[in-house]
Amino acid sequence: MSEAFVLGAVAYDPKVVTIWDGFVRWFEAQGFAFDYVLYTHYERLVEAQFAGAVHCAWNSPLAWIESARLAARLGRSARAVAMRDTDQDLTSVVVVRRDGEVKSVADLRGKRVGVGAHDSPQATILPLAHLAAAGLAPRRDFAVVAHDVLVGKHGDHVGGERDAVKALLAGDVDAACILDGNATAFVRDGTAREGSLRVLTQTAPYDHCNFTVLDGAPEAAVARFTELLLAQRYDDASVRPLMDLEGLKEWRPGRLQGYAALASACDRFGTLDPWLAATTARLGERA
């Protein structure tokens, strides 16, 4: 198996095994040797990729920023080769109770804002940066109440967002930060009653996951992997179930324009500083 192209991914849900096992079979049918390794959290994955354990990483947006910054510190380079159509132009929203007293962003001053896992770009970092840009500094102008479900998975698990909305409806917090699509998804799954939530504000569009490759990866294999991935079609019954599980209709070439807001939010909050320092030191020593 040493010749296989190895992908690293994070096990945020049991379906991850189904997805990547399916990809192994599909790539095999295309004559491409492919395998995967699962990590418990993104920081472990990022560090493993820099240590050479995997050729490509299925990274969360925060893990992408981690990789890009680590690469810069170590004199290496990282690039995004592909992403899902559904990874492009996401937004997050801050929702409030429709009948509550919060009518504007300014009304959040002195209030409690529920967020998802503290490392979730969509349910914590980006919406808090959005509120900060609107003049309300988190933890100074309003309290931040984290709903830490599966920390290290960067909010891939929807549980943190659901808990934030439940806390909002229970009156434990005054607002909740969630991915745009979850505002209606939570009504559909019964978490919230229809008409009980109101969107207070929405972030600018941003991008989500990507397949990250570092310098030194086997270029021919990276090219073949990317080519096969981009050729996957939703009308192909052999791969559609996997695309459904991954939540996409088509793969797109990786792009970096959608990560600027998250990068600047990490700067603003110093989100990655301790981890970057420790990991740079560890990897530097190893090198």
Next chain:
Amino acid sequence: MTDATVDLGGLRFERGAHLLVERSLRTVAVGEAVSVTGGDHELGVHLRAWARQRGHGYVERDGAPAVIRTDLALGRWRGAERAGEAGPEGVRERAMPRWGLAPRGATVEASSPPYAFPLDAKDDVWSDDAARLYAQAAAAQWDPATTIPWGATIDHPEAVEDAVVQVMTYLIENETAALVIPARFLAQMHPHFREVMQLLAVQAADEARHIEVFTRRALLRRDALGLSTAGGQASLQTLVDETDFATASFLLSVLGEGTFLSLLAFLRERGPDVVTREVARWSGQDEARHVAFGMAHLARRIERDPTVRGRLAAAVTRRHDALQHTAGLNEEVFDALVLLAAGSWDPAAIGAGHDAVLALQRDMDEGRQKRLRRLGFDAKDAEALSSLHTRNFM
């Protein structure tokens, strides 16, 4: 360029607004846009998320949201396949595992998981009469609580009542076999053969009802049921163990239930009380349908493959050989039928009862021969095969 506009009025996305957007998107070509207006100030938020999830593009023009149509989501139905046609003329010679539980005539997504239904060939299961017999069965369902006069007087001697209980015990045991066997084949049958599946289901329900009324009749005056013999159970076991649908259908429906038609007619005529006569009458009507389906299905089967007739004859012989060292109809059932028909201990009545049971057995034999001849067996074979039929009747 915006090519179409849809106004959602006050309808929000969490209340189904996407249906209107989808409808409008169907009117424009791939790559064209539908502008969306409406009273909900969150419209843009939800429209963007919905479009992304559906694989459509999202743009804002002068602050007004619009969706760019793609045909990505339609990819789900490329390669989809129609599982035959809905009507009986649309039944295919072979039902595909990938059609699974999809109704006949539905369009099935290409990646649907295959189901293993061993009975997937039309020739093995089909009868053109199935739909008609099912409709007849559905219309003829009866409620044991109101159909049978459970409160009717029972004033015959105790020994006659014991005989009734013994006969009911025997009937329940046999009807249980008649429930289990179609139920098992039902679970093996591809749902593509909808009419046959429905008919077997209602047949099993009929037997459930027969088991109920025979049990209730037996317990009207007694706390316990009668005797169950090893020979009777061994005879039924050869039916329950039969794995071939045509053979089981032949042995159970044509020969077994066919024979039971005579028995139930006998009880309808000779039963010592109105409750016994009524449970026999109503059950007999259902059994006649079961026999009719067995006959129709096998007639078609034999018409398409005359060698099946030889297989069926061999099955009767095999069953006879398997049972030749068992007792056949138990003495208790035979004697109970005599006493039941006699209605009293009067010697003349017993003699008449005995004559009646012998006449019943002749009637059963004639019925079997008649049905065998209708399936194309010649008179000699029909006579021989009928004589080899289990002495346990079913």
